[in-house]
Amino acid sequence: MDEDDFLEPGQGMSQDQRAELGLGALVFVVVGLLLAMLAFVVHEAWPSFAHNGIAWFGPGGSLDQQIQAIINSGQLKEAPVYTFHAWALIWSTILITVGAVAIAFPASLFIAVFIVEFAPPWLRGTLEPVVRLLASVPSVIYGLAGVLVIVPFIGNHLITQSQKASVTPIIQLSGASLLAAVLILTVMIAPIMIAVFVDGLRAVPRGWLEGSLALGVNQWRTFWKVGVRTVRPVLVAGTVLATARAMGEAIMLSMVSGSVPFAPNPVDGLIFFFEPSQPLAATIIHNTEALNSPPMKATLYAIGAVLLFSSAMLSLIGWTAKQPMRRYGVIA
Amino acid sequence: MTLRSRVRGLAALTVAIAVMAVPAAAGATTLFGSGSSAEQPILNVLFKAYNQLHRNVKFNYLPDGGNAGVQDVQAGRRLFAVNTRPPLPSDADTTYFKLFLDGLCVDVNPQNSLSNLTVAQTKDIFTGVDTNWVQVGGSNLSTTIDPVGRNSAAGSYTFFQQAILGTQTQSSNVAQETSDGLVATAVSKDPDAIGYIGLAHSGKGSGVKKVTLNGVSCSQANIKNETYPMFRYIWGVLPTNRASPAVEKFFDWVRTSKQAGQIINRAGAVAAFNKK
Numbered sequence: 001m002d003e004d005d006f007l008e009p010g011q012g013m014s015q016d017q018r019a020e021l022g023l024g025a026l027v028f029v030v031v032g033l034l035l036a037m038l039a040f041v042v043h044e045a046w047p048s049f050a051h052n053g054i055a056w057f058g059p060g061g062s063l064d065q066q067i068q069a070i071i072n073s074g075q076l077k078e079a080p081v082y083t084f085h086a087w088a089l090i091w092s093t094i095l096i097t098v099g100a101v102a103i104a105f106p107a108s109l110f111i112a113v114f115i116v117e118f119a120p121p122w123l124r125g126t127l128e129p130v131v132r133l134l135a136s137v138p139s140v141i142y143g144l145a146g147v148l149v150i151v152p153f154i155g156n157h158l159i160t161q162s163q164k165a166s167v168t169p170i171i172q173l174s175g176a177s178l179l180a181a182v183l184i185l186t187v188m189i190a191p192i193m194i195a196v197f198v199d200g201l202r203a204v205p206r207g208w209l210e211g212s213l214a215l216g217v218n219q220w221r222t223f224w225k226v227g228v229r230t231v232r233p234v235l236v237a238g239t240v241l242a243t244a245r246a247m248g249e250a251i252m253l254s255m256v257s258g259s260v261p262f263a264p265n266p267v268d269g270l271i272f273f274f275e276p277s278q279p280l281a282a283t284i285i286h287n288t289e290a291l292n293s294p295p296m297k298a299t300l301y302a303i304g305a306v307l308l309f310s311s312a313m314l315s316l317i318g319w320t321a322k323q324p325m326r327r328y329g330v331i332a
Numbered sequence: 333m334t335l336r337s338r339v340r341g342l343a344a345l346t347v348a349i350a351v352m353a354v355p356a357a358a359g360a361t362t363l364f365g366s367g368s369s370a371e372q373p374i375l376n377v378l379f380k381a382y383n384q385l386h387r388n389v390k391f392n393y394l395p396d397g398g399n400a401g402v403q404d405v406q407a408g409r410r411l412f413a414v415n416t417r418p419p420l421p422s423d424a425d426t427t428y429f430k431l432f433l434d435g436l437c438v439d440v441n442p443q444n445s446l447s448n449l450t451v452a453q454t455k456d457i458f459t460g461v462d463t464n465w466v467q468v469g470g471s472n473l474s475t476t477i478d479p480v481g482r483n484s485a486a487g488s489y490t491f492f493q494q495a496i497l498g499t500q501t502q503s504s505n506v507a508q509e510t511s512d513g514l515v516a517t518a519v520s521k522d523p524d525a526i527g528y529i530g531l532a533h534s535g536k537g538s539g540v541k542k543v544t545l546n547g548v549s550c551s552q553a554n555i556k557n558e559t560y561p562m563f564r565y566i567w568g569v570l571p572t573n574r575a576s577p578a579v580e581k582f583f584d585w586v587r588t589s590k591q592a593g594q595i596i597n598r599a600g601a602v603a604a605f606n607k608k
Contacts, residue, residue, distance in 0.1 A: 068484050068501055075399070077421040147514065152521040155478075164476040164524075169460030172505040174478050174522060259483065259508045276507070286510060289397035290485035292422060 038308065045302035047295070051082035056302065059087035063261035067287065067296070074293025084299050086306075088263040092277035095178060095264060096253065097246045100185035105239060108190050109228070112197035117223045128198070135191035139252040146184045146256035151175040159274050167268075171276055176258040179273040184256055185249060189242040196241060200234025201227055233322040240318035244311050247281070254282035280307055360387075363579055366394035367401025367414035370488060370512050370530050371434070371566055374599040375414060378586055381595055385585075389578060398487045402426060405571050412579045413569040416487040427575070429568040431586050433602040435531040436492060436562040437550035439516070439540035443523040445472040448544045451561055455496050457526060460503030465524070473524060480518045480527035483508045492528050495562045516540050528562075531555070532600030555602045566601065 013021075049056055066084050073081040115127050155175025164173045204227045212222040228235075258276020261283070266272050278286070280303050290296045372395045379391040394401075394410070401413030402423050419428045438454055440446050448470065449457075456462040458479050465473035481502050482489040493501065509515045512533045519525040520539030527540070531550060534542050542550050545561050554560040568583045570576075586592045593606025 062504070064484060064504060065501060071485060075420050075422045147517055148521070155522055161475055164478075165464070167505075168463040168476050169503050169505040172476075172478050172507055174480075174507050174518070174525075176507060254510055255514065259510075260504060260506075262504065286483040286508070287485040289399050289483075289487070292399045292403040296485075 041301055041305045041308060045298060045305040047080075047298040048082050048084060048302035049305075052084055056084060056086055057090060058085050059263065060085040063088055067261075067299075070295045070299055071287075071290040071293045074295045074297075075290075080295040082295050082298070084302075086280070086303070088261045089278055089280045089283050089303070090306075091263045092178075092257065092261075093247060093279040093281075095277070096181045096185060096257065096279055097243060099178070099182035100189060100246050101239065101243050103182070103186045104190040104193055104242060107186075108193035108197055108238070109235070111190075112194050112201055113223060113228065115194070115198055116201040117219070117227070131191045131194050131198075134187075135195050137188075139188060139249055140255075142184050142188050143252035143255035146180055146252065150180050150184060151177075151256055154180055154274070163271055163274065167271065167275075171258075171260060171262050173271070173274045174258065174276070175274075176256055176276055177274045178257070178264050178277060181253055181257040181277075181279075184252060185246055188249070188252065189246050192245060193238045193242045196234060196238030197231070200231040200238070203234075204230050232325045236318050236321050236325070240314055244314055247310060247314070248307060249279075250281035250285045253279050254285045257282060259286060360390055361578055362390045362392050363412065363576065363582065364392045364394075364410045365401070365412040365414065365579075366396050366404045366410045367569070368398040368416050368487060368566070369395035370416060370532075371414055371601070373532060374432075374596060374601045377595050377599045378592060381591065382582055382585060389582070397485075399485075402569050405569055408571070408574075411570075411576045412583075415567045415569055416564060417490055418565070418567070423569070425572050426569050427572045429570070429583055429587070430565045430604065431568045431583065432566050432596045432606075433555050433604045434564055434566050435550050435555040435560055435602065436488060436495070436528050436564065437531055437534040437542045438526065438545055438562075439519055439529050439534050439538075439542055440526045441519055441523045442539070442541045443473075444526075444541070446470050446543055448547055450546055451496060454545065455498070455500075458492075458497060458502045458506055459500050460505055463505070475524045478522050478525040479503075479506045480515050480522075480525050481506045481508060482512075482515065482528075483510055486510075488512065488528070488530065491564055492562070495564075496528075530600075531602070535600060552597060552602045556604070563602075565604070 061083075063085065069081045070084065073079065115124055115131075119127060152175055154177060155173070159173045159175065167173060208226055208230065209222055212226050213219065217225075257278060259278050259282060260276045261278045262276055264272055264275035264277050268275065284300050284303055287296060287300055291300070372393065375393055379393065383390060394404075396404070398413070398415035398417060401410065402415055404410035405413045405426055406424070414431070415428070416434070419426070438449060444465070446465075446468070449468070453462065453468055457468065457477055458481065462468050463477055465471040465475055465477055468477070479502075481492065484501070489502070507518060509518060512530045515527040516529050516533045516538050519527040519529070529540065531552070534540060534550065544550070548554050548560050550560055550562075555563040568586070570579060570583075586596075587605050588607060590607045593603035593608075596603040596606070
């Protein structure tokens with residue numbers, strides 16, 4: 001680059017000042033767009049919330065029939081029907097997200113510690129690019145692998161005939177289940193967590209670890225007590241990011257979760273893990289064809305508003321949790 | 333390189349791209365359509381063949397679902413739509429044309445020896461009355477039935493409901509898939525499964541086996557003479573007041589020409605009005 005790039009005078013402002021103004025304006029545009037989007041989604045969703053009130057979030061009735069009635073009322077131009085009780089969808093979202101994050105978190109933490117501190121250089125050189133590649137695989141690919149491999153395997157080898165017979169005709173144990181959804185979602189979000197954790201662990205000042213090692217503390221204990229403890233804010237940030245991804249995942253879950261608005265019941269014992277369900281985001285995917293029905297459109301926007309609100313709350317909780325940890329040093 | 337010369341380079345590149353883009357657009361009309369995703373494979377072949385006959389006509393088709401397509405036409409966002417169900421009251425200001433025929437087949441896994449079902453039996457399976465293959469009869473299986481269907485917002489489901497279920501909805505043990513291809517995959521992977529799948533996705537190589545309905549097989553001949561119980565028309569949709577002449581001409585070609593008829597039959601649907 002030539003010198004004159006930086007020395008060009010422009011209407012009495014330095015290049016730095018212009019950059020500051022320009023970028024600042026961009027940030028305002030982005031924040032403005034975000035607020036406008038929030039307002040738009042809530043506005044579109046309002047009829048559904050207004051009609052159901054707090055019962056929107058509660059259980060009651062067959063969701064399938066409610067959705068059918070909502071769609072038909074719009075397409076046949078009858079009086080709009082809005083009755084919608086989303087508990088089965090919310091419960092499914094909670095189960096699948098919490099399940100996947102609960103498995104992915106410890107696994108990712110151990111893998112990240114291994115990559116940063118214990119892996120020999122050649123293995124580290126292979127593992128890191130593989131993890132970053134996995135983090136960028138589109139979710140529909142995971143969905144395909146689920147539909148073609150995992151779901152048939154669970155359906156044909158893990159689920160027995162007597163289990164199937166015991167729940168029919170209420171639900172079908174086809175292999176598309178809570179188990180398949182949690183397993184695949186775990187594989188999907190773990191690379192994101194690992195990538196964030198690895199970056200955090202790398203940022204731990206070498207001197208802090210060396211101080212501990214010099215006192216005769218072994219490598220494992222040093223890294224666990226000094227390294228991992230220091231990056232706790234990073235662990236929170238990575239988990240929040242991965243949880244948001246898990247909550248909003250739609251395509252893959254619509255393919256492997258069973259896509260029946262049924263609330264899996266832990267009292268059912270082993271069958272619980274084989275029960276189908278349908279999370280919120282997958283419900284939007286399933287019903288986009290019915291967007292021409294105005295009440296269904298409002299219902300889908302209401303689901304979207306709930307997802308948006310949950311993501312915002314998640315970020316807020318993550319931010320709050322990080323505050324007391326900040327004094328330890330590494331900041332995410 | 334200085335900033336100025338980089339800006340100049342960028343400007344030159346932009347102009348070059350614009351110049352290259354112009355000849356492709358000049359003189360050609362692009363007909364924008366949207367609608368059914370199930371019929372997209374057949375429409376794509378028709379678009380290609382029509383473009384070879386009329387070099388200046390191109391197509392841009394968005395498979396956003398039949399219902400969404402009609403809405404696009406009503407809003408003026410698209411010139412035409414393709415839908416798999418007859419007109420509804422919500423389709424105001426649009427005109428429907430029958431383009432060609434399609435059939436919805438009932439398929440089982442090839443490991444199932446079942447060869448025929450009645451409409452009543454099919455209804456019992458998909459409403460949760462019959463839950464074991466023993467209850468149906470004619471099958472070598474004595475396992476739980478795994479019915480597979482489409483999601484309730486799909487045009488294919490609406491059609492299946494009207495043709496088979498009557499006023500009832502499919503029962504909660506029916507696994508719901510978002511596309512025809514996914515239903516076929518699910519049935520091909522599960523020996524106990526049964527599903528309703530479009531003719532184009534039920535053929536050889538799909539991994540599923542068609543069963544006859546009331547003794548009538550789901551074939552092009554039986555759909556054409558309307559003896560197969562689940563035949564349906566595929567509809568072209570135009571705005572009533574401002575229909576594009578170019579699209580009308582294309583619809584006429586699809587409905588009547590011999591060439592379009594052969595293409596439709598080869599692609600897995602059934603030509604209805606085309607010259608022999």
